[in-house]
Amino acid sequence: MLAVVKTGPGADNVVLQAIARPRALPGTAVVRVIATGICGTDVHIAHDEYGYEAPVAMGHEILGEVVEVGDPEDVAWIGARVACETYYSTCEVCEWCRAGRRNLCPTRRSLGSFEDGGFAAFVRMPVLNLHRLPATLGPLDGVLSEPLACVAQCLLDPPVIDAGDSVLVTGPGAMGQIAAQVAQAMGGRVTLAGLARDSERLAIAAELGITTTAETPPADSFDVVIECSGSAPGAAAALRAAKRGARYVQVGIFGRDVTLPIDLVLYKELTVSSGFASTAQSWRRAMALLAQGAVRLAPLVTRRVEITDWQLAFDAAQAGEGIKTVILGADSAV
Template sequence: MLAVVKTGPGPENVLVQPMPVPEAGEGMTRVRVLAAGICGTDVHIARDEYRYEAPVILGHEILGMAEAADAEPQRVTVETYFSTCGRCDWCRDGRPNLCPSRRSIGSFENGGFASYVVVPAHNLHPLPDFLDDIEGVLSEPLACVTHCLLDPPVVSAGDRVLVTGPGTIGQLAAQVARAAGGLVTLAGLPKDSSRLDIARSLGIETTTGLPEAEAFDVVVECSGSAPGAAAALRAARRGGRYVQVGIFGKDVTLPIDLVLYKELVVTSGFASTPSSWRRALALIEQKLVTLSPLVTRRADIRDWPSAFEAAASGEGLKTVIVPE
């Protein structure tokens, strides 16, 4: 099978090359990949801005068909961790995402930019039949957002919520915050007009101007940029909350004294947990989030370079690799 493999340091060592079809051992399931989304984390891995172990097949936002020997094939989405120690304080507290020994697909174990991937059987989640043939690929980023916003909840009914960054994660965060009862504004730059159009079509208020200072109870930073984070900090009201969702991939300079002056509560969330997956799937089941318009490009695995460039440059929203 063809796969997108990170073979060594630098973006030039992300290559499409043949790999053997994996076999599933005990407790594992082989998944035939229908689609895999390109995440900002994949961009960071390609640029050596996020930890990985080469060589490794990239891709962790997976929609596929589970091929269990004793059951009919089933359309599933996949939790991203491959293994954890099971013994550390974090594992025992139900927070495997924080396990120091965690090995995730797409960074330390082979991921989904290929025709097949093998994952622990308990990481699979069946998807409802009403989803179309591609939108289930957004289940994983949705679980990351619910981990940040709902586990525990940080948005209450009537809260004024600002989300900075209208990429896929920002769009999902705006929808989740709205589902929690927030009065949501999604902020972007003038160049983000097409992205903001999609948000408006889903009933989300948008802006391309600087948010009014100290106007929001909760600010959710999804741009992964220092200017976006600084604007969010300035827009938070005194005693409000700042939630970091985007990844910078490098050290940045921020007006961090605003956390002190305003007594802001700062929270975040790394990857996802079993409970955040349950919340994400409940939002999908109850049709409280709309996913299909967020997938704006499909690419063959051989077109990885142009698909990667589209994701890295912020073209459209979610670009997905379709292996077959």
């Protein structure tokens, strides 16, 4: 089968090539890929700014259908439409795994970076990490389940927003759009901030009922600031916009060392938190938000491409075009 593979160091070493179709092993399932979203992490992997082990088929925001299982007791999964946690394996014995924080396992191996991922026709993954999608979802809604679970990890475990809080979200990409919706579902009075060039993205958020701005956020104005741009200017703007005693939540990945006015954390007594990837609990929260209709994901899928046009998808993601670009599975009908 064809797959988008990171073959080694350098952005030129991301290629479309044939790899073996996976087969189910004990404890695993083979999923036919319907679509896989391009994440900022994929762009970072392409440019060697995020850990990986080459060669590896990329892609971890996977929507698919289970077609094969390795154990007879898992046969009920056959035919299920699923999204998946990004882990392929963790040690299960370290202090973080034992505490239910498998996302922090030092030996964690994840799909799309250390194990073959979803930019392919089929992908193998542990049954333990599968999540059935609510039947009410549209054809491509589930492709954003993994980013939603990551946002839930940042904002809901534990909750960082109280009803009535003024909330600033910086960066109107997929993570910012989802974070804004989750913050609003928590009762926050949300403003999503972008740049002048983000007008189309901000318009989509406005249609979803989110207040938006392309202006510099006012200083000392927000109870909670959520940084989703993954840029130093965005983070600096969020720190300056936070009130004294406010909370700063880092969601975006910079991919490199950046310079920030970090003394503001001290001067304002800010509480700083984040969340890396997702946990089983954050996935349960994500599925509940979808089932309740509290978060709408379909409008965020702004471009879909065939796997043979994967370079167009990567270029769009790197250029910040649209919100979420997805690569379709080889025989996808969506």
